[in-house]
Amino acid sequence: MSIETDATNNAGPQTLTMGKGMKRKEDPRFLTGNGNYVDDMRLPGMLYMAIVHSPYPHANIKGIDKAAALAVPGVKAVITGEDLVAASLAWLPTFHGFDKQMVLAVGKVLFQHQEVAAVFAETREAARDAAELVDVDYEPLDPVISPFDSMKDEVILRDDREDKTNHIYHWDSGDRDGTQAALDDSEVVVTERIYAPRCHPAPLEPCGCVAQFDAMGRLHFWVTSQAPHVYRTAISLVTGIPEDKIRVISPDIGGGFGNKVPVYPGYVCAIVGALILKTPVKWIETRTENLTTTGFARDYHMDVTIGAKKDGTVTALKVKTVADHGAFDAAADPSKYPAGMFGVVTGSYQFPVAFAELDAYFTNKAPGGVAYRCSFRVTEASYAIERGMDILAQKLTMDPAELRRKNFVRKDQFPYDSALGFTYDSGDYEGTMDKALNQIGYAELRREQAEKRARGEYMGIGISTFTEVVGAGPSKHFDILGIKMFDSAEIRIHPTGTGIIRTGTKSQGQGHETTWAQIVAEELGLDPQNLLVEEGDTDTAPYGLGTYASRSTPVAGAALALAARRVREKARKVAAHLLEAAAEDIEWVDHKFQVMGAPSRSVTMKEVAFAAYTNPGEGNEPGLEASLYYDPPNMTFPHGAYIAVVDVDAETGEVKVRRFLAIDDCGTVINPMIVEGQVHGGLTEGFAIAFMQEIPYDEQGNNMAPNFMEYLIPTSVEAPVWETGSTVTPSPHHPIGAKGVGESPNVGSPAAFVNAVMDALAPLGVTHIDMPLTREKVWRAIRDAQAAAASD
Amino acid sequence: MTATDTTDTTLRTVTLNVNGQTLHQQVEPRTLLAYALRDAGLKGTHVGCDTSSCGCCVVLLDGDTPAKSCTMFAVQAEGHQITTVEGLGGPGNLHPLQQAFWDQHGLQCGYCTPGMLMTAKAMLEHNPDPTDQEVREFLSGNLCRCTGYNNIVKAVQQAARVMRDEAQAQALAGMVPGTDPSTGTAGGGAQ
């Protein structure tokens, strides 16, 4: 897809903006150093907070001596878990609702780097110096690192809980017996343990906050939050501060990717500090704190079993998952969906029967389980099925594209009820895959591969034809802390035909200031350049559940379009007054109002806006604004077909991604330039997950990737050149047909990369290697396969 | 006591030349340049890591040397001309690099952007006509989590073209007597 940015977009009004690559309105601010991130907040008298972290993954705390820390010049206070117990602030609820989380360790530490104490000082340096001097007396205990050990319940990690077990919950979906019977009857069955490694979203801006109580005792809280309204409610519930006395502000956010959804202990400590010291407190995470304490993702061990006929028709799918949730169940999933949307694991295929189950366990690792650029466990599910389909293709010696074609849900079957209970809204899986196969020259690549194989070279082609489920969600099913997952929009048009738009979402780089203006401009025939978008301030924005799980466009985007239509209805009456006609005789054509059958008698929205304040007409309500809360009737189901082409060096294990093509179908496209940018970013994160990123723990419970030297982010040298394209299957239930796109590339691409490498190594009989596919792992797999072949 | 004594917390005044202006800043010997700049209100210079890995903090020293300001003490920057993103161009007068990042959608959250721009500026000072691969190599000390770099490379190439054209126009204008080569306008000195 080549993007021509619209040359006219800075010059004068532009009414038809939808589907155009309008340049982003927010960019001049970021390009000139005028962004306003949390760490840019500076208030008079502001103190800095630093956190003391546990070096042990599991230990009793025998005592904490604050004296040396308090003696550091500039230090104002040190607080510990015991202090918080006295104030009834020692525990935080988690979004899931199955558990609670320690703010500062009480009695025990349960993971390495756990927050043990917080220090408040006049400078950031003094705060850190003092944190080093807080003397904690630990009695180390044996850590339990693997969930497969933890499930034995030999050591109970959480003695604070009523249930004396490390098992947190069981979840299942589908037909257990029917699936087993179908598998027993299947001509071919493949099964594989597939691990989705623990990784971290690692936005470039770490998490942080500034807490301030004003003279009237009202809390102003600037925070890196993807969901400011949920934070306001959560803070009120935790602290007991009435919700009207709390203002949460998410200013510019330097990337989130799921990391900035949960409420973290540091936030509570900063609020406590501001309260007791009666002065503002700032806390900004270090990168190490970010990678070791806040919001990891994945850590699912999935046993995937697929049954099929010899001709490749799939007959059943069974997935049994062990989930490692770390020390607290802080996973950010909707309450009724402990395993998120994992039920989308049947993917793009017609499984007549399926069963998925999951058991989650505590271990002595950091808590989390956030949706890292994915809609609640969809990446895990998509990876499992797309990997599984390739393993099946390999077993059947069938082309993976043909196997997929044989099993796709067909275009004419939508809305489609999947075996695990989702109703897919729309899609054209075969059309999208065919476009990808043609565009990349699939047949030619297979010929080249055959030639290379004959020469003993390892080239691979990997396909992933994933289906996502995004836009949580219908209030019947979805809530967080009991709050239904609707979203909201408010539009005010000023007398001069400009306006302000507010939503309950929060951009972290997605470009809402541009796309929201485009949606409203399109609906109202106004200039998007003069529609200001404001998000993130709970005092002004309508209540919303925030931006994650690709829900902004499906939910808030829909709210905006419908709110704009409300504005239009109101404007129609004013237009009728101006045109001296009945409102029923006024139609909206080509972005203006005209009298039916008399197109020469027309008024623009700009004219109507002025009249709405100066001459609204007898009986018409003055002003021109509307607000709306949107409860989506269903989720949206974006899909795509991705193809990776790799060369593997058998001597070194090095994988070179030679080409990567992504055809995405996200329904109606608001701004193709932004969509392409989202796809590029998500593919690069998917590439990182496939080849570079993991947060491993050693047997002693040490976090082995606590900084960017160990936790690798692709640089411009590693990042491949991306080829992109699209098909458009609008969502039938979304007012403008949009589905959301930000997460598709991250959800769909890891399987394409891994499938490509496995395809390259297929002649050696290698069927699966767990991510990340580092050179060492690939090299070892090749060496082992060669050794096995030699000994046969 | 040396400039790198990290236990010395005595405040001292450093004189920094930033974007052509002189700043007097109270710092500890161990205060990092990134924080000294940010504390002076130049918030465009960001901090994204503790290991010199991300490049969010890159500023220019003496016009063409990119430096990670998180890996340098403020006291070490005395005597250098420092350029931050604020010195590159403002909202009304974008530098060709800023314009190109805007045109090519070379940014999303904007957190890496100031550092990217400064590193790219340094590269173009040394190599006005780079290949894509050279751009990628020069920028490899600057991480971006949002864009996947493809559009950043395009943006740098657009800026390189514009800057080469400008340089050529200036050179041509300089051949005509009475023209001010620094602005390309005739009648130098009239402004």
Ligand code: FES
């Ligand atoms: S802040 Fe990361 S390199 Fe300077």
Ligand code: FES
């Ligand atoms: S634009 Fe977000 S890190 Fe680069």
